[in-house]
Amino acid sequence: MKMRIAIAGGGLGGLTLARILRRHGLDAVVYEREASRSARSQGGMLDLHPESGQQALAEAGLTGRFRSEARPEGEEHRILDQAGRTLVHHKPHPGSFSGRPEIDRRALRDLLLDSLPGDAVAWQHRLVAATPRPDGGFGLTFHGGHKTDCDILIGADGARSVVRSLLTDAKLSYVATLVELSISDADRRHPDLAELVGPGNLWCVGVNQILAAQRLGDGGIRVGISLRAEDRDIDTYRSKRALLDLFEGWDSRLTALIEAGDSAPTPRRIEAMPIGTRWANQPGITLIGDAAHLMPPVGEGANQAMLDAAELAGELAANPADPDTAIRTYEEAMFTRTHPIAEMSARVQAMMLSPTAADDITRFFTARTTEPAAAD
Numbered sequence: 001m002k003m004r005i006a007i008a009g010g011g012l013g014g015l016t017l018a019r020i021l022r023r024h025g026l027d028a029v030v031y032e033r034e035a036s037r038s039a040r041s042q043g044g045m046l047d048l049h050p051e052s053g054q055q056a057l058a059e060a061g062l063t064g065r066f067r068s069e070a071r072p073e074g075e076e077h078r079i080l081d082q083a084g085r086t087l088v089h090h091k092p093h094p095g096s097f098s099g100r101p102e103i104d105r106r107a108l109r110d111l112l113l114d115s116l117p118g119d120a121v122a123w124q125h126r127l128v129a130a131t132p133r134p135d136g137g138f139g140l141t142f143h144g145g146h147k148t149d150c151d152i153l154i155g156a157d158g159a160r161s162v163v164r165s166l167l168t169d170a171k172l173s174y175v176a177t178l179v180e181l182s183i184s185d186a187d188r189r190h191p192d193l194a195e196l197v198g199p200g201n202l203w204c205v206g207v208n209q210i211l212a213a214q215r216l217g218d219g220g221i222r223v224g225i226s227l228r229a230e231d232r233d234i235d236t237y238r239s240k241r242a243l244l245d246l247f248e249g250w251d252s253r254l255t256a257l258i259e260a261g262d263s264a265p266t267p268r269r270i271e272a273m274p275i276g277t278r279w280a281n282q283p284g285i286t287l288i289g290d291a292a293h294l295m296p297p298v299g300e301g302a303n304q305a306m307l308d309a310a311e312l313a314g315e316l317a318a319n320p321a322d323p324d325t326a327i328r329t330y331e332e333a334m335f336t337r338t339h340p341i342a343e344m345s346a347r348v349q350a351m352m353l354s355p356t357a358a359d360d361i362t363r364f365f366t367a368r369t370t371e372p373a374a375a376d
């Protein structure tokens with residue numbers, strides 16, 4: 001009998017999984033809470049690593065499309081101190097795909113969506129409950145009351161996963177505050193800022209705080225301010241004035257990034273799961289991506305979500321008669337792979353928001369960019 005596979009969540013992990021399963025002749029339905037692919041802005045750029053995100057796209061048969069959408073020049077990055085002095089300036093080799101080319105999240109998600117038939121994604125299906133059935137599989141209930149059944153349930157439903165609670169009671173902890181602003185049409189409206197940011201990423205590093213900016217494929221700039229987790233009400237940061245006060249004494253060419261924001265800043269809490277979270281294997285259910293291992297956002301989450309998808313799809317395709325063994329094998333390998341990455345992400349996050357961040361980050365990037373072939 002055909003396995004009915006349900007994937008909760010149509011983010012990068014869920015869509016990559018659906019695509020690779022389909023290439024192996026296994027159908028899955030992705031249940032996504034958003035109303036359509038354009039319901040929400042997908043955020044900034046991601047750099048896809050050869051050994052994870054790019055590997056998954058290769059298994060999805062999408063390397064060609066990735067290369068036509070990616071922006072290798074987006075790998076360029078500069079690190080400045082709060083006086084505007086350049087500490088690190090990394091430029092990729094022109095046109096090189098050998099490193100970690102950047103791609104807009106929207107373009108990456110569209111590329112995955114375009115690779116699936118229209119009925120593979122059930123939009124406007126927010127999973128609210130999953131209940132094990134006595135004869136195996138799960139009953140699924142969606143917001144609005146719609147119900148369905150599946151044999152295998154894969155939680156790809158992100159940071160606040162509903163499926164996670166069926167496997168582990170791991171609690172999220174608050175690790176940082178991120179405040180975002182966007183600047184549209186930067187070349188025309190703010191040529192000085194466009195030049196400051198360049199084609200990739202800019203990090204201006206202070207004491208316990210970072211002002212970062214990222215060039216987007218549509219000509220805009222996404223500004224992100226990272227602050228330590230603290231007790232202060234997050235709504236404090238909904239005003240540019242409050243942010244500018246935090247950056248008093250910084251070079252005005254840098255704080256101009258805050259002043260130029262198109263609208264009021266959007267603050268949010270950044271959370272993470274306990275490092276090394278595991279769960280006891282259960283028949284017919286597992287997690288991928290942020291649902292499985294939410295980490296501080298230092299460049300690994302999407303890459304690992306996509307690699308989870310590729311590895312799980314590979315196991316299910318290799319062992320379709322015994323999906324429980326396939327899931328167990330996937331989980332063991334995923335726990336082992338992601339544990340050190342979660343440790344590293346927590347270390348980097350702490351380093352970025354420390355009093356000595358400028359020196360520490362400079363050392364970190366100088367070491368990374370001089371590694372032979374690994375990153376560049």
Ligand SMILES: Cc1cc2nc3c(=O)[nH]c(=O)nc-3n(C[C@H](O)[C@H](O)[C@H](O)COP(=O)(O)OP(=O)(O)OC[C@H]3O[C@@H](n4cnc5c(N)ncnc54)[C@H](O)[C@@H]3O)c2cc1C
Nearest residue numbers: 009011012013033126127158289290297299300301302303
């Ligand atoms: C500011 C920031 C910057 C980042 N930068 C990078 C980076 O440079 N590189 C990198 O690799 N990672 C980065 N990450 C991490 C990365 O965004 C995530 O790890 C990645 O998106 C996880 O993919 P996912 O598919 O598991 O979850 P998501 O991308 O969160 O997708 C989950 C999907 O599930 C849907 N959903 C949620 N709940 C339900 C429900 N109940 N029912 C149905 N659907 C549901 C959501 O709408 C969403 O579409 C960053 C994260 C942040 C916050």
